Amino acid sequence: PIHQREYLSNGEMKQWDGEVSEVYSPICIPGPTGLERKLIGSYPLGTEVEAMEALAAAETAYNNGRGEWPTMSVDGRIKCLEKFVYKMVEQRDLVIKLIVWEIGKSVADSTKEFDRTVEYINLTIDALKDLDRQSSRFEIAEGVVAQTRRSPIGVVLCMGPFNYPLNETFTTLIPAIIMGNTILFKPPKHGTLVHYPLLRAFQESFPKGVVNTVYGRGANVTPGLMATGKINVLAFIGSSKVANDLKKRHPKINRLRAVLSLDAKNAAIVTKSADLNIAVAECILGSLSYNGQRCTAIKIIHVHKDVADEFLKLLSEGIAKLKYGMPWTKGVNLTPVAEPGKPAYLKECIDDAIANGARVVNENGGETVASFVFPAVVYPVNAQMKLYREEQFGPVIPVLPFDSIEEPIQYQIDSPHGMQVSIFSTDAEETASLIDPFVNLVSRVNINAQCQRGPDVFPFTGRKDSAEGTLSVNDALRSFSIRSLVATKM
Numbered sequence: 001p002i003h004q005r006e007y008l009s010n011g012e013m014k015q016w017d018g019e020v021s022e023v024y025s026p027i028c029i030p031g032p033t034g035l036e037r038k039l040i041g042s043y044p045l046g047t048e049v050e051a052m053e054a055l056a057a058a059e060t061a062y063n064n065g066r067g068e069w070p071t072m073s074v075d076g077r078i079k080c081l082e083k084f085v086y087k088m089v090e091q092r093d094l095v096i097k098l099i100v101w102e103i104g105k106s107v108a109d110s111t112k113e114f115d116r117t118v119e120y121i122n123l124t125i126d127a128l129k130d131l132d133r134q135s136s137r138f139e140i141a142e143g144v145v146a147q148t149r150r151s152p153i154g155v156v157l158c159m160g161p162f163n164y165p166l167n168e169t170f171t172t173l174i175p176a177i178i179m180g181n182t183i184l185f186k187p188p189k190h191g192t193l194v195h196y197p198l199l200r201a202f203q204e205s206f207p208k209g210v211v212n213t214v215y216g217r218g219a220n221v222t223p224g225l226m227a228t229g230k231i232n233v234l235a236f237i238g239s240s241k242v243a244n245d246l247k248k249r250h251p252k253i254n255r256l257r258a259v260l261s262l263d264a265k266n267a268a269i270v271t272k273s274a275d276l277n278i279a280v281a282e283c284i285l286g287s288l289s290y291n292g293q294r295c296t297a298i299k300i301i302h303v304h305k306d307v308a309d310e311f312l313k314l315l316s317e318g319i320a321k322l323k324y325g326m327p328w329t330k331g332v333n334l335t336p337v338a339e340p341g342k343p344a345y346l347k348e349c350i351d352d353a354i355a356n357g358a359r360v361v362n363e364n365g366g367e368t369v370a371s372f373v374f375p376a377v378v379y380p381v382n383a384q385m386k387l388y389r390e391e392q393f394g395p396v397i398p399v400l401p402f403d404s405i406e407e408p409i410q411y412q413i414d415s416p417h418g419m420q421v422s423i424f425s426t427d428a429e430e431t432a433s434l435i436d437p438f439v440n441l442v443s444r445v446n447i448n449a450q451c452q453r454g455p456d457v458f459p460f461t462g463r464k465d466s467a468e469g470t471l472s473v474n475d476a477l478r479s480f481s482i483r484s485l486v487a488t489k490m
C-alpha cells in the first residue's frame with residue numbers, strides 16, 4: 001500500500017500528521033464478508049486551513065501578475081514544463097500501476113492514458129510556440145501601433161474526474177500552468193494516489209507556489225475557496241451539479257472564468273439504412289470502453305424500428321464476445337467499475353426500466369459479482385424510465401425504437417445535455433440532412449463512428465449543461481489566457 005503523508009504547498013513537500021482518507025481498490029479480494037475492495041493506501045484528508053494556505057501561496061506566486069512565473073518568458077516557462085515531463089516519465093510505471101489499482105482501468109488503457117498525457121503535453125508545447133508567434137505581433141490602426149500577447153489570468157482551481165485521473169486533470173492543469181497562471185490542484189477522490197509520484201516533479205520543475213495541492217473532501221474544502229472570490233478560473237471536469245454549486249459560491253460569479261466539462265447523455269442514432277455491423281461495433285466501443293465510465297460514452301441508442309430486432313441481436317452477440325477480467329488480463333474489455341456505489345445504482349436503473357415495461361435483451365445482462373457488472377442492453381426504453389435521461393456512467397445500454405427521425409431530434413432538443421451524437425447511415429443524402437439539426441444541438445456529430453474526445457488537437461466542448469469553454473491542445477491555451485496588448489501612439 002502507498003500511504004501518502006505529504007502534500008505540495010508553497011514550493012515545499014509538507015508533512016501531514018492529521019486525519020487520512022483510506023483508498024480501496026475496485027479490485028476485490030476474498031475477505032471476512034466475501035469479496036471485498038482491497039485497501040491500497042491512504043492520503044491526507046486536508047481541511048480548509050491547508051486549502052487557504054495553498055490559496056495564499058498561489059496568490060503570492062502570482063503577485064497580481066508581477067510574480068516570477070506570470071512574468072517569465074514563454075521560452076522560460078516551456079523549459080520548466082520540459083523538465084517536468086522528463087521527471088514525469090521517470091515515474092511512468094508507478095503512475096500506470098496506480099491508475100490500474102485505484103480505478104480498475106485495464107493495464108492497456110492505463111498505459112494509453114499515461115502516454116496520451118505525455119503526448120498532450122508535448123503537443124501543448126508546440127502549440128504554445130505557434131500561439132506565441134501568432135500573438136506577439138504588431139498591429140497598426142488609426143495611428144496606433146499595438147503589440148499583442150497572450151497573458152495569464154490569475155489563480156486557477158483545477159479539479160479532474162476519476163475516470164481519467166491523470167489525463168483529464170492534466171488537460172486543464174498543464175495549459176493553465178504554461179500560460180503563466182498559478183494553480184490550486186485538487187486530485188479526484190478516486191485517483192488521488194495517481195498524482196502522488198508526480199508531486200516532487202512539480203516541486204522541482206516550477207517556481208515556488210506555482211502548483212499547490214489541495215486534499216480533503218471536496219464539500220469541505222472547495223466551497224470555502226470559491227467563497228473567497230480569489231479564484232479567477234474554475235477548471236473542473238466532473239458533474240454539472242458540483243460545477244454549478246461551486247460557481248454560485250463565488251461572490252463575483254460574472255468575473256469568474258469557468259472551463260468545464262460536465263454531464264452528458266450522448267445518443268447514437270441508427271437509421272434504417274445503417275450498416276448494422278459498423279453501428280454495432282462502434283456502439284459497443286462507444287458504450288462500453290472503460291465500462292462506459294466516460295463522459296463521451298454513448299449513453300442511449302435510438303434505433304429505427306424496422307432494424308431494431310436485427311440491431312439488438314447483433315449488439316447482444318457482440319457483447320457476449322467481450323472479455324471480462326482483472327485489469328491485467330490480456331485483451332480484457334471489461335473490468336471492475338470504479339465507484340463503490342455504482343453496481344447498486346445500475347441495478348436500480350435496470351429494475352426501474354423493467355418495472356416500466358422494458359427488458360434486458362442480452363444474456364447475463366446486468367449480472368453483478370463484487371465490482372464487476374456485466375453489460376445490460378435494456379429495451380424498449382421510454383421517457384418514464386431513469387435510463388431515458390440520467391447519465392448512467394456505467395455498462396448499461398438503453399435502446400429505444402423510433403419511427404420518424406423527428407423523434408431522436410426532439411429527444412436532443414429536450415435534453416439538458418449537449419455534448420455529442422453519433423449518426424449511423426449509409427445514405428449520403430440522409431446523413432447530410434441530419435448534420436445541421438444535430439450540430440446545432442451538440443458540439444460534435446460523429447458519422448458512422450462512436451462518440452469520443454480525441455484526437456486531442458480537436459476542440460472538445462459541449463452545449464447546455466455539458467460544458468463551458470473549450471478544451472483541446474490549442475483551445476485550452478486560449479481558455480487559460482487573455483489576449484492583451486501594449487498600444488503606442490505613433
Ligand code: G3H
Nearest residue numbers: 163294295296452453454
Ligand atoms: O470522460 C470524458 C473523457 O473526456 C472521455 O475521453 O473520449 O477520449 O475517452 P475519451
